[in-house]
Amino acid sequence: NRDAHIAAAGITVSDIRESKYDFSRPYSESASTVIYRVRQGVPAPASVEDLIGKKVLILANSIQAEQLSRLKESFPELAWEATDELTNTDILDKVFNEEVDYAIVDSTVYESQSSFYPGLSDAFVIGRTRPIAWVLTHNQDGSIKKSVDKFLGLESTKVLITELKAKYFSKENPLNFFDTVTFKSDLETRLPALEPYFKEAAIRYDFDWKFLAAIAYQESHWRADAVSPTGVKGIMMLTQAAAKEVGVEDRTDPVESIFGGAQYLINVKAKIPERIKDPDHTWFALAGYNIGFGHLEDARILTQRANKDPDKWENVKEFLPLLSKQRYYQTVKYGYARGQEPVQYVENIQKYMDLLEWEKQIQEIREAREEAMRAIQDAENQSAPNGIILLDNMPDTL
The missing domain is CATH 3.40.190.10 (Periplasmic binding protein-like II)
Known part of the structure; x- marks a missing residue:
């Protein structure tokens, strides 16, 4: 046209x-x-x-x-x-x-x-x-x-x-079939009660609420009573030391855990050099929290030796798994580490964020469509005598 x-x-x-x-x-x-x-x-x-x-x-x-x-x-x-x-x-x-x-x-x-x-x-x-x-x-x-x-x-x-x-267009899902189906189920049954607290914590600590929710799902599958064999507990799976650091008294209280976890993430991010910008800064913080910041620094040294940028997560994640190979870990300060685990940890959180973003978009589209159809039905019910449909209250989403 x-x-x-x-x-x-x-x-x-x-x-x-x-x-x-x-x-x-x-x-x-x-x-x-x-x-x-x-x-x-x-x-x-x-x-x-x-x-x-x-x-x-x-x-x-x-x-x-x-x-x-x-x-x-x-x-x-x-x-x-x-x-x-x-x-x-x-x-x-x-x-x-x-x-x-x-x-x-x-x-x-x-x-x-x-x-x-x-x-x-x-x-x-x-x-x-x-x-x-x-x-x-x-x-x-x-x-x-x-x-x-x-x-x-x-x-x-x-x-x-x-x-x-x-x-x-080349997304490989690090989650298996069971992981993804379980996530979709938990999204409907467990997230609704927790979503307001994730959003409130996100506003207070300047995070995307879906990012906090993704971390919580990776840690506990949104279970307030989750407990690991090492004694970490709650929605955000805080250790006793971490809970004490951020003032959480009851790690199994979902509100305390969510807000405490967000504060602890702020503390963890402070350990990453300011020159590294997001999203790399955040991925490094999560990886360091998972494996230890000494091992993360070792991986960055290996990255630099290979003439790649050690301030880019996409580069460093290639070298983290090498920390389990003797020919590499014996050349760095902190030695052996299961370097694939933080890579998987970060990728899972990224995928949970993608899934959550996707499901929320689909939900909003469907709700907007239903709202539009209700508005059309209401308009038809209020048709003027000459057959003209009154559209004054039609939602913007239409």
């Missing part, structure tokens, strides 16, 4: 789309992937024939719709449902909840969300891999395409895209 010049939204190039729009040079690629729920004794679909007679869900007006329409010429019995009311995540939800048999989505969509859906897997690809590019409005001199292509061709842009892919 010529209301915009560029659409940069992970859009796959297709023959039909190329007949309507200009496209930039590709910056990535994707393929239509069949997604299914893994179930014991039920084989994964292996071909288009396996989709016949099954409930298959796709987005309307998508590349998948184009591909299935062409496939139907060879497989007349092939059928599917195309929706313009659901998002890709809603579609994955339906497969996860076994409301449909299969979904077909872009591989990049599944890759970015797969760790949030334990039990889902990709089966096979439909059609060929397609380029992903920016959609451009037609202009006579082609200046927009030239400028965009120049930008996407810059070495700095290519590096940026590689970094973004690593951050958002």
Whole structure:
């Protein structure tokens, strides 16, 4: 409609789309992937024939719709449902909840969300891999395409895209199937009573409340009565010494534990050099708390010896596991340590943060959708005599 010049939204190039729009040079690629729920004794679909007679869900007006329409010429019995009311995540939800048999989505969509859906897997690809590019409005001199292509061709842009892919589309879940499913259950049953205290502590100590909640889940699975074999207790699993340091009298009191844990984290972060900026500063603090700051410093020395930046967590976490190997730990001050444990500890907290952020976003979207539907229903019930619906109280979220 010529209301915009560029659409940069992970859009796959297709023959039909190329007949309507200009496209930039590709910056990535994707393929239509069949997604299914893994179930014991039920084989994964292996071909288009396996989709016949099954409930298959796709987005309307998508590349998948184009591909299935062409496939139907060879497989007349092939059928599917195309929706313009659901998002890709809603579609994955339906497969996860076994409301449909299969979904077909872009591989990049599944890759970015797969760790949030334990039990889902990709089966096979439909059609060929397609380029992903920016959609451009037609202009006579082609200046927009030239400028965009120049930008996407810059070495700095290519590096940026590689970094973004690593951050958002290559997530490996350090949690196993049971961990993730248990987290989703605990999110509904245990977190609601604790969430107000996490939020209050986050405001007082200037943290993201989801970060505090993720640490607490890693420590105790949000159990106020949790006790370890070494005697640490409570939601934040404080030692007696740590509890005394932050003034916690009853480690099993969830409010005391949460606020005490947040204060203790402030104290721990103070041990990391100020020149190291967040989020690296925080990851170092958590790793040092887990393994001991002497061992953390040893790992940073190993990192520096390898000519990598010892102030970057992504670098140091490569060298922490080497502290369990004699050829390395005998060359540093504090010696042997189980260096993989702090790496796993930090990665678990990061993943719990991701899961919590994800679930909260989905919850907010669903609540907004329900609010909008209620507002529409109320508006219809208050229709003016001439049939005009009164929309004064429609929520902004609509």
